Amino acid sequence: MEGRTTALRRATRSSTPTAYERAASAMPDSQTLFIAVGATGFLILLLSLVLGELGGHDGELGGHGDAGGPGDLGHEAGSPGGPPVDAVGHIPDGSAALDAPTWFSIRVLAVSLVGFGAAGFIAVAAGGPALIAWPVAAAGFLAVGAATHRFILKPLARQQYNSLTSRYGYIGRTGVVTLDILPHGTGQVTFHDRAGARITQTASSDHHEGVPKGTAVTVVDLVDGGVLVHRSAFSD
Known part of the structure; x- marks a missing residue:
């Protein structure tokens, strides 16, 4: 009888989760974290697009935005709100680079977060260990951010800048x-x-x-x- 009681107590203790096990079960798993990061990046991107349409430029953590927004109009070339000019009053060809989006652009960072979440989620869903999923997610952050910056945002900024500087050529006509x-x-x-x-x-x-x-x-x-x-x- 005593042996049965001891065995029952041991079984009860083994079936009761410890404090560590309860804390671990309360923590979100890797897939949930990757989904949360990707969703956050997507929401930030969506918000920046809406605010960009309303304000005429892309937000920059470094202090400047994309070129050529509607808010830039109404300023003569060389004025604080207009494009830079050279000594003879012409807009330099290389000035577009000054207004190109950088890695500190909110949109680049938001898209990078989406890449981070997507790459990490795919790595975990494919059965890879968490130790491998996080480096894969980091690689997704860099790859998606770099591709978006190089092949989407910079060409768009250049196109907008060219359109704006072409319009500034109307002044004086x-x-x-x-x-x-x-x-x-x-x-x-x-x-x-x-x-x-x-x-x-x-x-x-x-x-x-x-x-x-x-x-x-x-x-x-x-x-x-x-x-x-x-x-x-x-x-x-």
Whole structure:
């Protein structure tokens, strides 16, 4: 009888989890951690895209964002909000590199987190030990971040920069009003860019005055969705 009681106590102790076992069971497993990291990266990426559309640029932990957002318009070349210019007033060809996204871009870091979570989850799901899954996840972080930075974000930034600097070439061009510019409103102006191409833009007057069709004007600045023009003196 005593032997049976002792055996029962031992079985009860062995079936009761220890404090260490309870803590270990409460901790999330590797797959859960990788899913959480990947989901966090995806949410950060989604949020940065929404804020980028609203604010006109990509957030940078280092202090600057992607080039060419709508918020950059309305600043002349060389001004604090506009692109840099050289000694003769031209925008240097290499200036696009100054506005290219860096590894400190929120979007690059967010995509890297997605790569980290995906690579780690796949490694664990394939049956690999956790000791191998974490280095694989780190490799996924670097590979996905580098590929996104090199083949997606930098080409997009270059394209946006080229488009913006092309528009800055409109400043100083002389054109003709082709649709009456309303007082405190807009109209339409046509002019030729530096390459000789015919350009038609929505226009508003720098003095908020009405400018009739056929009036000669000069483009003096850029605004969202169009240009700001000044009525030429000889047209009065």
